[in-house]
């Protein structure tokens with residue numbers, strides 16, 4: 001293998017598993033260390049810069065970082081990254097003085113945002129400080145998009161949502177709420193310099209089965225029903241409610257139903273439980289609220305008794321095949337959570353945009369530009385329903401594109417990330433970070449009692465970590481951003497680092513191609529998603545090869561190295577943002 | 582600040598025949614200087630015991646005084662151990678071995694502990710051929726007392742103190758061959774590929790097995806002018822040959838070129854195949870070993886590898902005709918067979 005090129009900004013980025021997995025590349029270990037130091041406001045601001053909604057995401061994020069977390073490979077449970085984010089949001093105090101105010105000088109460019117969800121709000125947040133005028137259009141009465149209309153308050157209190165949405169609105173957004181945009185062509189005549197479409201994926205799939213029309217008063221599309229509950233239009237559900245579907249929307253439907261008088265709520269899925277789309281923790285929460293999951297059932301017919309719903313028939317599925325046996329499940333109400341789609345009835349065919357067979361506009365995956373060069377898409381509207389953090393990441397990239405576009409620059413020539421490698425040594429065996437690896441197991445989140453929380457759909461179920469538990473959990477972080485940096489000329493090949501490394505990462509062996517090297521290491525390197533760090537040739541004709549996969553970033557190699565050939569250096573990685581030169 | 586080694590290990594660590602991983606052979610965290618050769622030898626011992634699937638509770642670790650003699654605290658923390666007084670490890674090892682011949686005795690000493698204060702003990706334990714592995718972590722200085730020249734420092738070599746050593750050096754390997762040791766080898770802490778097999782062979786050998794391991798003292802004796810520095814040893818090391826083991830149960834499948842290989846069957850049935858280098862000599866012959874050592878010394882080279890092996894010798898227990906059963910396991914009846922047996926013995930003298 002060729003020696004590792006540390007000038008490649010992605011090399012060490014890959015080693016920071018959580019940050020790499022986070023769509024917005026939040027510097028996770030950096031803010032976790034600040035939490036351990038009780039610097040909650042600073043930790044909050046690092047989050048706010050990257051992911052815009054720390055308080056919201058600290059509760060409802062899909063957390064792609066956690067399955068990626070190194071700790072989950074070293075022991076069984078990842079660091080509770082998401083819960084720690086909430087710790088800094090809950091304890092930050094007043095941060096107004098740290099937030100950017102409205103820009104004093106306008107640059108004369110006008111930007112329109114259609115849709116008021118996280119994607120649009122991120123674009124606004126990134127462009128306002130640069131002097132842009134930003135108009136936001138949304139058909140709801142308040143901004144926030146699906147996070148407001150869909151995500152139940154027992155998971156995300158309105159107060160937290162309002163606070164973080166208002167931070168952005170107060171930066172100078174001109175809102176046009178309660179305003180449905182019904183024609184793209186007409187809208188484009190308003191003459192905005194750029195238009196960002198962040199209208200989400202607002203259409204829930206229906207099930208066109210026998211009896212659907214007759215049962216229409218008792219069968220609801222999940223996302224419409226959830227919005228009705230959030231806005232207070234729907235206040236009750238049937239005693240026995242069936243939720244059909246196995247994704248996160250289904251989990252929100254069933255838990256909401258439990259709080260609206262559904263004493264007997266069941267989830268029905270076509271496949272097996274282990275293949276459910278919903279996040280494991282959401283499934284856990286549903287089960288905790290006494291909601292059973294019935295597997296391998298495919299819905300057949302809605303059966304009425306007079307003008308009331310009697311129940312639903314299902315076909316049992318076994319090994320992908322339908323069993324002739326029919327199962328009848330009596331119920332009073334049904335919620336359908338079987339998928340969500342994009343829909344752009346308001347964009348005319350001849351508006352200049354092209355659509356694929358899924359009805360989605362053609363959008364460039366890095367620039368988020370559409371076929372109309374001043375129209376950009378992002379969030380669920382661009383590539384189908386995902387989650388808040390992905391919408392935020394799209395928002396950042398789209399804002400960067402819009403800024404390049406408005407300055408007449410090439411959108412493909414995007415500025416690179418800002419990176420910095422900084423030494424951490426304070427003295428012998430003394431680092432600027434807490435290098436000791438904690439043996440603590442993942443901390444449990446305290447929750448409100450079930451009896452209490454089922455009675456009130458507005459009561460937040462999770463209480464969050466208090467600062468003490470948060471501190472314990474924060475110390476579990478392995479500081480994967482503190483990198484081991486090797487200087488080949490200093491090494492005397494004494495083996496001290498090889499011997500001390502607790503997880504057998506370091507090897508001195510004859511060079512070869514990657515596959516061969518991986519198989520010949522002291523412990524073969526099987527995780528191909530983590531790189532091998534390879535040095536130049538050493539005096540004995542060997543090379544140093546470090547498998548980054550299970551490095552604990554404990555710093556012992558650097559402490560035991562007599563010549564400081566190993567050093568621990570903090571790697572900062574910040575993706576380019578709008579306005580960056 | 583003193584860093585504790587984290588408890589986590591690689592989840593894919595290989596297992597040996599006992600189902601143990603290397604971790605089961607580890608000891609406490611080292612307090613030696615960073616980069617000390619002794620730490621590498623420690624890890625060589627861990628690796629050798631792991632690979633041979635040795636049961637940790639069947640091992641006794643013994644040492645004298647010195648940085649080297651501290652290392653038994655850093656390996657095999659599930660084994661028995663005795664950190665004795667300066668230069669007196671052989672006496673304690675002898676006593677322990679006499680009492681319980683069933684354990685594996687691993688003695689760790691330094692060049693000061695062995696070649697100065699302990700020289701008298703060393704020569705006698707060698708000539709009695711006590712069944713033990715005697716490892717010298719040889720750094721040419723008294724590391725623990727801040728780097729004074731030791732008796733193995735080469736004439737003319739100078740440590741960080743800067744004054745060339747005016748005295749002749751003792752070659753412990755050459756002495757051991759002369760004293761009749763059945764296994765004599767030399768290794769280098771910076772070459773585990775050679776060291777681990779040497780330690781394994783020494784462990785399998787029955788009788789006295791000396792492994793003299795050159796082990797640079799990074800703090801006091803790793804200078805340009807020292808013949809025990811990493812650089813100097815790497816540049817002047819010459820191996821007597823490489824070798825591999827064929828354990829007893831395994832069929833011999835590899836075919837070796839005639840004349841290039843010398844086979845020696847060890848006590849437990851394992852066969853060592855030595856692949857000779859260019860300047861090969863017959864390692865089963867004392868005279869050849871001593872000649873080879875002298876030849877290399879004259880050329881300013883360090884001869885490493887297995888230097889001498891003789892599997893036909895008797896160990897101390899054989900020589901003294903002690904009982905097969907360890908003395909510490911003998912019961913009251915066996916030790917004091919009673920008046921009747923005593924009378925019978927008297928009868929034989931009448």
Ligand SMILES: Cc1cc2nc3c(=O)[nH]c(=O)nc-3n(C[C@H](O)[C@H](O)[C@H](O)COP(=O)(O)OP(=O)(O)OC[C@H]3O[C@@H](n4cnc5c(N)ncnc54)[C@H](O)[C@@H]3O)c2cc1C
Pocket residue numbers: 060061062114115116117118119120137138139140144145146147150151179180181182198199200201202223226248249252346378379380381385386387388389391
């Ligand atoms: C039930 C449910 C629960 C969810 N839970 C989570 C969760 O826990 N964590 C998570 O990360 N994600 C969750 N999501 C997904 C998440 O809400 C979305 O991925 C995210 O909100 C997408 O953001 P966005 O900015 O693209 O658009 P959205 O948030 O969808 O906002 C789009 C806005 O545009 C408005 N709009 C649409 N068309 C027009 C128009 N023509 N004119 C004017 N306004 C228009 C919409 O009414 C809406 O307000 C959940 C989704 C659902 C349905």
Ligand SMILES: Cc1ncc(C[n+]2csc(CCOP(=O)(O)OP(=O)(O)O)c2C)c(N)n1
Pocket residue numbers: 646647648649650667690691692693694695698718720722723724725726731
């Ligand atoms: C009876 C006695 N005399 C002297 C000492 C002081 N002393 C401690 S260690 C040591 C020399 C150790 O040298 P070596 O065996 O080579 O070990 P190293 O530290 O080099 O590994 C001496 C002289 C002592 N501890 N006890």
Ligand code: SF4
Pocket residue numbers: 016017018019028029068069070071079081476477478479480481
């Ligand atoms: S241990 Fe810490 S830095 Fe490493 S992946 Fe997990 S959260 Fe990120």
Ligand code: SF4
Pocket residue numbers: 484500501502503504505506550551552553554555556557558
């Ligand atoms: S920091 Fe160094 S010693 Fe610690 S796990 Fe990583 S490579 Fe091993």
Ligand code: SF4
Pocket residue numbers: 490491492493494495496497498557560561562563564565566616
């Ligand atoms: S501890 Fe330092 S000098 Fe020794 S092998 Fe490792 S990197 Fe090289």
Ligand SMILES: [Mg+2]
Pocket residue numbers: 647649691692693718719720721722723724731
């Ligand atoms: Mg010494």
